[in-house]
Amino acid sequence: xxxxxxxxxxxxxxxxxxxxxxxxxxxxxxxxxxxxxxxxxxxxxxxxxxxxxxxxxxxxxxxxxxxxxxxxxxxxxxxxxxxxxxxxxxxxxxxxxxxxxxxxxxxxxxxxxxxxxxxxxxxxxxxxxxxxxxxxxxxxxxxxxxxxxxxxxxxxxxxxxxxxxxxxxxxxxxxxxxxxxxxxxxxxxxxxxxxxxxxxxxxxxxxxxxxxxxxxxxxxxxxxxxxxxxxxxxxxxxxxxxxxxxxxxxxxxxxxxxxxxxxxxxxxxxxxxxxxxxxxxxxxxxxxxxxxxxxxxxxxxxxxxxxxxxxxxxxxxxx
Numbered sequence: 026x027x028x029x030x031x032x033x034x035x036x037x038x039x040x041x042x043x044x045x046x047x048x049x050x051x052x053x054x055x056x057x058x059x060x061x062x063x064x065x066x067x068x069x070x071x072x073x074x075x076x077x078x079x080x081x082x083x084x085x086x087x088x089x090x091x092x093x094x095x096x097x098x099x100x101x102x103x104x105x106x107x108x109x110x111x112x113x114x115x116x117x118x119x120x121x122x123x124x125x126x127x128x129x130x131x132x133x134x135x136x137x138x139x140x141x142x143x144x145x146x147x148x149x150x151x152x153x154x155x156x157x158x159x160x161x162x163x164x165x166x167x168x169x170x171x172x173x174x175x176x177x178x179x180x181x182x183x184x185x186x187x188x189x190x191x192x193x194x195x196x197x198x199x200x201x202x203x204x205x206x207x208x209x210x211x212x213x214x215x216x217x218x219x220x221x222x223x224x225x226x227x228x229x230x231x232x233x234x235x236x237x238x239x240x241x242x243x244x245x246x247x248x249x250x251x252x253x254x255x256x257x258x259x260x261x262x263x264x265x266x267x268x269x270x271x272x273x274x275x276x277x278x279x280x281x282x283x284x285x286x287x288x289x290x291x292x293x294x295x296x297x298x299x300x301x302x303x304x305x306x307x308x309x310x311x312x313x314x315x316x317x318x319x320x321x322x323x324x325x326x327x328x329x330x331x332x333x334x335x336x337x338x339x340x341x342x343x344x
Contacts, residue, residue, distance in 0.1 A: 046101050056134050056135050057134060071155070091151075104131050106299050118132055118137040121142060124145075125152050140163075140178075142165070183207060183208055190220055190277060223277075227277070231248060232253050246260075291327075299338035300338075
C-alpha cells in the first residue's frame with residue numbers, strides 16, 4: 026500500500042511538472058538557454074570537484090537537482106510568476122544566498138542584471154562555472170545576508186530564494202531591514218520558497234508533524250525521530266553542540282519576522298502569492314486536509330493571504 030501510494034504521488038508530481046511547463050508563456054520559453062549534454066557533464070564535474078568534494082556518499086537525486094532540477098523548477102514555477110508581477114528584463118537584481126547558481130541563471134536568461142551573494146566558497150565556485158558554461162554575465166561575491174549594506178548598491182529587485190529559513194531569527198530580521206534600505210523606490214523585495222512555521226507539517230527539514238512548532242532545544246533532540254536519513258543522524262548529542270548548524274537547516278519563517286523588520290506590515294504593498302502545490306504523504310492530506318487547515322489559520326492571520334500559505338512566496342513593493 027505504501028509503495029503504491031509513493032508511485033501514485035510521484036506520477037502526479039510528474040504530471041504536475043509537465044502541465045506547469047506547458048503553461049509557461051512562449052515569450053519566457055524563448056529565452057531559455059539550452060542545457061546541452063556537454064553543459065550537464067561539465068557542471069556535474071564542477072559540482073563533484075567543488076561542492077561535493079568532502080562527501081563520500083553522494084545523493085544522486087540531490088546531484089541531479091543541482092544539475093538541472095532546480096533550473097526547471099525556477100523556470101516553470103517562479104519565473105512566470107515574477108515575469109507577470111514584476112518583470113525581469115534590464116532590472117538590477119540581487120540574489121541573497123545564490124548557492125550554486127541555478128536560480129541566478131533563470132533570472133539572467135530573462136534579461137535581469139544579476140548579482141549573487143553567498144557565504145559558501147564551494148557554492149560560489151560552482152555558480153561561476155555554471156554562468157561561464159552558459160555564457161551569462163552574472164557577478165558573484167562572498168557576502169553574508171547581513172552584509173548587504175557593504176555592497177553599497179541600490180537594486181530594482183532583491184530576492185531571497187529558499188534562503189530566509191537558513192538564517193537565525195536575528196540574522197533574518199537584520200537582513201530584511203538591510204535589503205529594504207538597498208532597494209530603489211518602487212523596487213521589489215521578493216521571498217521564494219520559505220517554509221511557513223505556522224503549518225502543522227514540516228515538509229522542508231524533518232518531514233515530521235508539529236516540528237516547526239517545537240522549541241529549538243526540543244526539536245534538536247527530537248530530530249532523531251525523523252525518517253529523513255540526511256537529518257536524523259546529525260544531532261545525536263544532548264549538549265546542543267551543533268545548534269547553530271541545526272537552526273540553519275531550517276526552522277521555518279512566519280509573518281512575525283516581517284512585522285519586526287517592517288513595523289507596520291499592513292501598510293506595505295504585497296503582491297499576490299504564488300500559492301504553490303506541495304505534495305505530502307497521501308493524496309487526502311495534499312488535496313483536502315491542507316485546504317481545511319489553510320482556511321483555519323486564515324481566521325487568525327490577519328495579514329496578506331501570502332502569510333497563510335504552506336510556503337511563503339511573496340513580493341513586497343517599496344513605495
